[in-house]
Amino acid sequence: MSKITIKILAKELQLSVSTVSKAIKDSHEISNETKLRVTEMVKKLNYIPNAYAGSLGSRNSKTIGVVIPEVVDSFFALAINGIESIAQKNGYHVLIYLTHESFEKEKTILKDFESGRVDGVLMSVSRETTQHDHIDDLLKTGVPLVFFDRTFDEIETTQITTNDYESAYLATEHLIKNGCKKILFLSFSNILSITSKRLRGYQDALVAHNLALSEDNIIPFYKESKIDYLNLRSKLESPGSADGIIASVEKLAIPIYQVCEELQLNIPGDIQVISFSNLETAAFLNPPLTTITQPAFEIGKTAAAVLMKALGKKKIELLKEEIIIPSTIVIRKSTKC
Amino acid sequence: MSKITIKILAKELQLSVSTVSKAIKDSHEISNETKLRVTEMVKKLNYIPNAYAGSLGSRNSKTIGVVIPEVVDSFFALAINGIESIAQKNGYHVLIYLTHESFEKEKTILKDFESGRVDGVLMSVSRETTQHDHIDDLLKTGVPLVFFDRTFDEIETTQITTNDYESAYLATEHLIKNGCKKILFLSFSNILSITSKRLRGYQDALVAHNLALSEDNIIPFYKESKIDYLNLRSKLESPGSADGIIASVEKLAIPIYQVCEELQLNIPGDIQVISFSNLETAAFLNPPLTTITQPAFEIGKTAAAVLMKALGKKKIELLKEEIIIPSTIVIRKSTKC
DNA sequence: TTTATTTACGAAACCGGTTTCGTAAATAAC
DNA sequence: GTTATTTACGAAACCGGTTTCGTAAATAAA
Numbered sequence: 001m002s003k004i005t006i007k008i009l010a011k012e013l014q015l016s017v018s019t020v021s022k023a024i025k026d027s028h029e030i031s032n033e034t035k036l037r038v039t040e041m042v043k044k045l046n047y048i049p050n051a052y053a054g055s056l057g058s059r060n061s062k063t064i065g066v067v068i069p070e071v072v073d074s075f076f077a078l079a080i081n082g083i084e085s086i087a088q089k090n091g092y093h094v095l096i097y098l099t100h101e102s103f104e105k106e107k108t109i110l111k112d113f114e115s116g117r118v119d120g121v122l123m124s125v126s127r128e129t130t131q132h133d134h135i136d137d138l139l140k141t142g143v144p145l146v147f148f149d150r151t152f153d154e155i156e157t158t159q160i161t162t163n164d165y166e167s168a169y170l171a172t173e174h175l176i177k178n179g180c181k182k183i184l185f186l187s188f189s190n191i192l193s194i195t196s197k198r199l200r201g202y203q204d205a206l207v208a209h210n211l212a213l214s215e216d217n218i219i220p221f222y223k224e225s226k227i228d229y230l231n232l233r234s235k236l237e238s239p240g241s242a243d244g245i246i247a248s249v250e251k252l253a254i255p256i257y258q259v260c261e262e263l264q265l266n267i268p269g270d271i272q273v274i275s276f277s278n279l280e281t282a283a284f285l286n287p288p289l290t291t292i293t294q295p296a297f298e299i300g301k302t303a304a305a306v307l308m309k310a311l312g313k314k315k316i317e318l319l320k321e322e323i324i325i326p327s328t329i330v331i332r333k334s335t336k337c
Numbered sequence: 338m339s340k341i342t343i344k345i346l347a348k349e350l351q352l353s354v355s356t357v358s359k360a361i362k363d364s365h366e367i368s369n370e371t372k373l374r375v376t377e378m379v380k381k382l383n384y385i386p387n388a389y390a391g392s393l394g395s396r397n398s399k400t401i402g403v404v405i406p407e408v409v410d411s412f413f414a415l416a417i418n419g420i421e422s423i424a425q426k427n428g429y430h431v432l433i434y435l436t437h438e439s440f441e442k443e444k445t446i447l448k449d450f451e452s453g454r455v456d457g458v459l460m461s462v463s464r465e466t467t468q469h470d471h472i473d474d475l476l477k478t479g480v481p482l483v484f485f486d487r488t489f490d491e492i493e494t495t496q497i498t499t500n501d502y503e504s505a506y507l508a509t510e511h512l513i514k515n516g517c518k519k520i521l522f523l524s525f526s527n528i529l530s531i532t533s534k535r536l537r538g539y540q541d542a543l544v545a546h547n548l549a550l551s552e553d554n555i556i557p558f559y560k561e562s563k564i565d566y567l568n569l570r571s572k573l574e575s576p577g578s579a580d581g582i583i584a585s586v587e588k589l590a591i592p593i594y595q596v597c598e599e600l601q602l603n604i605p606g607d608i609q610v611i612s613f614s615n616l617e618t619a620a621f622l623n624p625p626l627t628t629i630t631q632p633a634f635e636i637g638k639t640a641a642a643v644l645m646k647a648l649g650k651k652k653i654e655l656l657k658e659e660i661i662i663p664s665t666i667v668i669r670k671s672t673k674c
Numbered sequence: 675t676t677t678a679t680t681t682a683c684g685a686a687a688c689c690g691g692t693t694t695c696g697t698a699a700a701t702a703a704c
Numbered sequence: 705g706t707t708a709t710t711t712a713c714g715a716a717a718c719c720g721g722t723t724t725c726g727t728a729a730a731t732a733a734a
Contacts, residue, residue: 057692286623390720
């Protein structure tokens with residue numbers, strides 16, 4: 001049984017190919033009677049149009065590309081769910097691409113998008129990414145792009161984020177109110193939009209409460225490697241060096257617990273910990289982790305919705321706009337009270 | 338700047354379209370000299386071939402579809418990473434589809450694959466799926482499919498799994514050796530291939546150690562809903578009803594911890610817990626969770642490799658074969674010793 | 675030297691749809 | 705009753721490549 005094409009369908013129906021095509025698309029040019037006949041034959045022959053032929057002809061693919069650094073990460077996994085929920089509703093396919101935090105991969109992926117493979121893009125930049133020529137190039141080809149979570153402020157498009165600055169500010173304040181004087185801030189590259197905002201929130205809160213700022217208290221992580229881990233460890237080893245930690249991304253919570261276990265540091269007795277995190281297990285860690293829980297699903301959903309809406313218009317237009325969906329702090333035992 | 342096509346490229350080079358096409362594909366029919374000229378012009382004009390035109394013409398898309406139930410799940414997230422690593426190496430794109438455990442969605446997705454959108458499929462069936470007409474249909478259209486983790490034994494294709502039976506057997510034995518007499522087995526639908534194998538492992542281990550089998554000790558979870566949770570809770574509430582639990586999938590570990598906390602049951606004092614799980618946080622839970630850790634990344638990698646290899650041949654052929662990659666038990670504090 | 679091969683390329687069909695445009699027939703407007 | 709619209713459809717161009725096939729020129733074989 002050879003694959004049936006629209007041609008076969010047309011012949012079977014004694015109609016022209018164009019008529020059949022229009023009938024399937026429910027065009028107003030076609031009579032209801034004919035549409036019915038076509039629909040029936042489609043069922044009968046189990047006709048499924050070739051996806052690529054359609055996309056080529058119509059110059060749109062009903063597909064969006066999602067570019068994220070990592071999928072083994074509650075935030076991004078949940079965001080994907082949010083994106084999917086909207087995409088599905090609008091009949092869009094979702095292509096997921098992982099950069100694994102590599103700028104080179106990110107470039108390759110965006111370059112590929114210039115092939116017309118996707119109608120639009122949702123993206124959270126890799127932490128290696130410091131420039132945006134590749135994004136500009138893509139935008140120049142007319143492919144709309146919406147940022148979520150990790151953005152580029154310089155680019156003229158919509159971005160969906162959480163209240164990074166405030167959350168970090170509040171988290172810091174929470175620790176301060178709990179008596180912390182020496183608070184560490186752990187982060188990946190501080191070029192990243194989210195990191196720099198969260199860092200400022202942290203710093204401003206310290207200043208507001210008359211606590212000293214120190215570069216030494218900002219612990220950078222580079223490649224999730226042993227080195228970063230040892231770096232944190234040596235920092236915590238020197239006694240009295242810290243009594244509080246803010247992890248600016250979920251991935252960094254685990255090394256903290258690990259080091260504390262190794263060094264026999266009690267959380268929250270010796271050191272209080274709060275982390276940006278969407279971990280399902282946060283409440284069952286030892287001790288339960290106080291988190292800044294980001295509205296990951298909502299962020300994904302909103303990003304997708306904004307993109308879908310833009311794609312729906314004949315003249316695609318994405319305003320430079322920042323949509324902020326607030327995080328919530330969930331206080332647990334890793335911070336006092 | 339209008340999009341440049343191969344036609345423009347050809348005109349610029351004073352060559353025919355076909356020659357340019359072949360040159361780009363590094364065909365032996367084209368002289369090195371010409372290839373060089375073409376390559377240079379491609380660079381110069383920043384030519385990027387239209388993805389859909391290519392796929393339509395060549396009748397293959399260099400794209401594989403991955404169908405999984407969920408992405409907020411360490412196992413599947415890691416498996417995706419494994420798949421991606423191989424796909425990327427072979428120049429394949431990866432389309433990820435989530436069924437959210439819905440049979441209807443799974444059908445819709447596979448139906449769409451009949452459109453030629455993907456060259457091959459990697460799949461882990463939803464837990465609602467009890468029949469496989471939709472899979473048969475897809476295979477009939479010539480799209481190869483490889484199962485991983487959750488499979489269908491009846492279907493003539495390769496499947497990549499872990500040693501579900503043995504792992505469960507060993508896990509059960511571990512609990513028994515730790516003194517457990519009444520061991521619960523928590524699972525989703527026991528139609529699922531993995532569940533039924535794990536269940537048999539559990540049962541056989543009980544029998545081998547002269548412990549009674551009881552239907553009451555098999556706790557089914559249906560929709561991750563409150564009801565399931567309460568069901569588990571009421572089971573654990575009645576005193577002496579259980580001294581050990583095996584969670585057959587990662588997602589079920591959390592409700593156990595939750596219930597135990599609520600009921601003030603000590604793990605492992607009152608009840609020992611072991612779970613199939615790839616949770617990164619397993620070691621930092623309270624108490625640290627003993628896990629059967631599946632080689633998720635490897636499974637994904639292998640599944641992709643098998644598929645890629647099949648796709649590489651002119652006559653695609655996937656033998657009915659079971660590739661088993663063993664899990665490892667990591668003993669932690671949620672089980673004694 | 676003649677014939678057989680190989681090399682390097684182009685013309686044109688093709689992939690399977692979509693879209694534009696033209697038009698006959700039916701209906702509405704004047 | 706004549707002209708303007710609308711309705712319903714088909715022919716053909718088109719989307720942007722790939723692939724088949726034919727062929728002149730160059731090279732090798734006989």
